[in-house]
Amino acid sequence: MKTFTRDLFQHYLLFVLVLLQNVSTISPHKIPRLSPYNKEALSSVSEADSEDLKTYYYRQTLDHFNFAPQSYATFNQKYVVSTKHWGGPESNSPIFAYFGAEAPLDGDFSVIGFLSQIAPRFKSMSLYIEHRYYGESIPYGTMEEAMKNETTRGYFNSAQAIADYAEIVLHVKKKFSAHNSPVIVVGGSYGGMLASWFRLKYPHIAVGALASSAPILYFENITSPYAYFSLVSKDFKEVSHKCYETIRKSWSEIDRIASKDGGLSILSRRFKTCSSLTSTLDLKYYLEGMYSEAAQYNAPPEYPVTEVCRGIDGAQKGSDVIGRIFAGMASYRGKRSCYNMTTRHTQTSVGWRWQDIKLVLKRFGSNIIFSNGLRDPYSTGGVLEDISESILTVTTRNGSHCLDILVAKESDPEWLVTQRKTEVKIMEEWLTTYYADLKS
Incomplete structure (x- = not known):
């Protein structure tokens, strides 16, 4: 063959x-x-x-x-x-x-x-x-x-x-x-x-x-179960180490804000979500998908990883971590009145979730989100x-x-x-x- x-x-x-x-x-x-x-x-x-x-x-x-x-x-x-x-x-x-x-x-x-x-x-x-x-x-x-x-x-x-x-x-x-x-x-x-x-x-x-x-x-x-997100992380690190560090720090910062009274409302407002967040998962999955998509489809002439990092690194002076992450999101997705972070169910989302979890693969961890340290990728x-x-x-x-x-x-x-x-x-x-x- x-x-x-x-x-x-x-x-x-x-x-x-x-x-x-x-x-x-x-x-x-x-x-x-x-x-x-x-x-x-x-x-x-x-x-x-x-x-x-x-x-x-x-x-x-x-x-x-x-x-x-x-x-x-x-x-x-x-x-x-x-x-x-x-x-x-x-x-x-x-x-x-x-x-x-x-x-x-x-x-x-x-x-x-x-x-x-x-x-x-x-x-x-x-x-x-x-x-x-x-x-x-x-x-x-x-x-x-x-x-x-x-x-x-x-x-x-x-x-x-x-x-x-x-x-x-x-x-x-x-x-x-x-x-x-x-x-x-x-x-x-x-x-x-x-x-x-x-x-x-x-x-x-x-x-x-x-x-x-x-x-x-x-x-x-x-x-390696960490291979996919190790390479996503590697892509961002090669474009801008500063950008990569901002992304890495953002996950704990999202959790810190969410733990406050009215924290989810603060995050909803900061990220201009179209509907109020009920947990941090929708926000994290949205950002995780954005970073993964940018790396996986990092094609000329747009080079989306560079576009995300351009927004993060070029955020308004004095912006905190959340502000820089939002600037990267807006740079990649385009400026909008609001950003829809609710999963829209389609044939693909329903069918692929079944194949993804049950038939084609076993879920692997996402170390770009949940781990402070990165492992070198073996391959994807x-x-x-x-x-x-x-x-x-x-x-x-x-x-x-x-x-x-x-x-x-x-x-x-x-x-x-x-x-x-x-x-x-x-x-x-x-x-x-x-x-x-x-x-x-």
Whole structure:
């Protein structure tokens, strides 16, 4: 199997190239779920490509692994196809399949530009598949019904998801008479983990997998439980040690103020919350998410970690710790009349919380918030060096979460352009090998 994987943070943009022949069983574990930074500012795929996308629904099996009567239930799973640049079955032109992750598929078309932008070069079909329990691909009709008890939630796991993808890929090959068209699967973050596991589990279906920012080693007893937030902390410390120290001190200062009579009201006023705080947790989770998001999506030209620290370090003279933290928040989020720190429940927040805690990961501690001392990170589950002759890496000091599979822009830095060229070259090698084997 060949897989690309890339580290989660600004310091490492890497791709793991895995060529494994064996099938292994991997227990699901943890990756963070964050919203892409400034997603609205990203370029979109061309209008012509968007118009070429055709939506289909596959009657998917609820349970791929058991034979109880309820296992034969089905649901409609959404997939979308673009054949605009496809060379067709006569030339055995390839299929690039993008694996949707913990969100509705529709949100990916405007930002995941990799498939559409390489399609002319490879004369490839672009196939996008929605993950079960998200978007329009929800068994039992609604998310509330699907999540209501242990039985209905039990079919919501990564093993079932990649079995879904296997059925749909084979269905699409049959539908378009593409029996000898090679398939390369693509995913980012959790979707990248699925892509890598898919190649391990179904090597007869996919000739390779590109797993962008997929922390495939972020498992207990392999990676330090403090790795993620150690690197978040490291990012801030490298930009500004003063900024980092202010953040570190702020947690105890929040607790100190909250312990006073009317302390939560003081914090609500200082942070301009849209609704009054009932505990410090909403505030802490909001700030923790902001720092993590800034580090994980520390992409050019915004560089959000720098933006946060610019606000903190540049706060009005005489500002206390809370004032400086608020200045950093306002610098990053933009000046607003109030800041909403209440969790908004969506399919992703509900579904990913279930996967996050129960299926994909075990909760790790956040030492940027709760620890006075920081441990050096071992890794965040990304592979930083070759593991074997068949597990290769391409690394860089720069990067941002899933940046390589987002829409390419003229303003992209040279290192990112080079990374994408490296990916394309490796995929060309996969396909060359496949076509040579097919011919022989």
